[in-house]
Amino acid sequence: MKFLLARQAAVLAAVALLPAAGEAIYFRNNISWGSAIAPSEMVTVDQARAWGDTAIWVDARPDDEFARDHVPGALSLNEDRWNELLPQFLAVWSPGKKTVVYCSSLSCNASREVARRLRKEAQLSDVFVLEGGWEAWLKESR
Amino acid sequence: MNSTPNAQRPTLNVELATATSASDIKNRTSNIIWRILDFVLAGIFIYAGALKAIDPVQFASDIDNFKILPWPVSVALGFYLPWLEIFCALALVFRFLYRGALSILMVLIVTFTLATIAAKIRGLDITCGCFGHVSQNWSFPSHLATNLAILAALLALGISNRLRKPL
Numbered sequence: 001m002k003f004l005l006a007r008q009a010a011v012l013a014a015v016a017l018l019p020a021a022g023e024a025i026y027f028r029n030n031i032s033w034g035s036a037i038a039p040s041e042m043v044t045v046d047q048a049r050a051w052g053d054t055a056i057w058v059d060a061r062p063d064d065e066f067a068r069d070h071v072p073g074a075l076s077l078n079e080d081r082w083n084e085l086l087p088q089f090l091a092v093w094s095p096g097k098k099t100v101v102y103c104s105s106l107s108c109n110a111s112r113e114v115a116r117r118l119r120k121e122a123q124l125s126d127v128f129v130l131e132g133g134w135e136a137w138l139k140e141s142r
Numbered sequence: 143m144n145s146t147p148n149a150q151r152p153t154l155n156v157e158l159a160t161a162t163s164a165s166d167i168k169n170r171t172s173n174i175i176w177r178i179l180d181f182v183l184a185g186i187f188i189y190a191g192a193l194k195a196i197d198p199v200q201f202a203s204d205i206d207n208f209k210i211l212p213w214p215v216s217v218a219l220g221f222y223l224p225w226l227e228i229f230c231a232l233a234l235v236f237r238f239l240y241r242g243a244l245s246i247l248m249v250l251i252v253t254f255t256l257a258t259i260a261a262k263i264r265g266l267d268i269t270c271g272c273f274g275h276v277s278q279n280w281s282f283p284s285h286l287a288t289n290l291a292i293l294a295a296l297l298a299l300g301i302s303n304r305l306r307k308p309l
Contacts, residue, residue: 008242012233016226023198024221031199033214036206109207116203 037112043128045140048100056093058101058118060110061134071102071137077114090122102130102137176302183295184231187247190273191227198224208257209266223250240303248296255289258282 032038048055057074059066066076075092077085093099099118103110111129118127130136194201202220206213226246233243262282273280280288 005241005245008239009246010242012229012239012242012246013226016222016229019195019225020222023195023225024218027198027221031202031217033217036203036213036216112203116200 037115037129041115041127041129042131043100044131045136048098048128048130049140051098051100054096055098055100056089058089058099058114059134060101060103060114061108065104065134071134074102077101078110079113079117082117086122093124097126099124099127100130101127102133105133105135108133172302176299179295179299180234180237183247183292183299184234186292187227187231187234191224191231193224193273194220195224195228207266208261209264210257210260226250234299241300244296244300244303248293248300251289251293251296255286255293258285258289 030038048057057071058077059070059074060078061070061076062078062080063076066074066078070076075085075089077089099115101111101115101118103114111133115127115129118124132139198220201224202213202217205211205216205219211219227250230243230246230250233239234247
């Protein structure tokens with residue numbers, strides 16, 4: 001009986017592999033297996049600084065962390081107050097400008113989520129995630 | 143002398159027939175109810191699987207948010223788990239590989255639930271991704287209640303499957 005159950009489960013598990021493999025091939029350009037963010041969507045502190053005035057810095061950290069300190073000229077845009085802060089960001093944004101989103105460190109997710117929503121919901125292109133986040137900025141600024 | 147037993151025989155037969163018929167109706171009704179539950183659960187898993195299969199990149203990101211698995215594993219599961227859910231749900235509908243499907247779905251729902259609880263304990267404010275972005279704004283108690291209700295229904299189906307007669 002247990003053998004039958006295991007065999008049934010194994011057949012289902014094997015069958016599900018086929019469409020999954022097909023989908024992995026279909027989406028191969030939309031996702032990187034090496035990093036949560038596609039390399040083309042990442043930017044280092046030095047690269048972002050080199051963009052100068054064409055870059056808009058977006059701080060995806062919570063309000064209290066933004067209030068404590070942030071990249072000079074950065075706008076706060078976090079998911080807690082998304083609907084309230086997005087219009088303020090869009091008022092500053094203009095076509096051709098690059099958006100650099102950061103959160104606290106390499107392991108935080110907020111910048112990735114904010115960048116994803118800017119691309120998907122606000123339909124913006126040229127949205128990048130700062131590699132290493134605020135920690136990397138502080139390190140490079142010393 | 144034999145008239146009395148002979149006279150009783152038709153009555154006994156009628157009683158037996160009536161009892162058998164009542165039992166059949168009861169079994170039939172019970173089987174129909176279990177089949178409805180099969181379809182309801184299958185519908186839930188097909189819906190949940192399809193939402194994630196449409197956007198596997200987002201689902202991989204949702205899995206990664208739990209901070210339990212390395213990114214490449216999250217990507218692989220992001221592609222694989224939605225289809226596993228869909229095929230298991232179809233197995234419930236067609237009653238083909240039925241017990242294997244029930245077992246896989248139980249393991250999946252228990253894993254999702256434990257991962258959600260672990261994330262909550264670790265203070266991670268995340269969506270479980272169980273129903274794609276539809277479940278993004280669900281509270282932790284809603285997630286837990288939904289998962290436990292699905293698990294209870296799967297367990298009930300597993301137990302009833304051992305006891306019930308075919309339709």
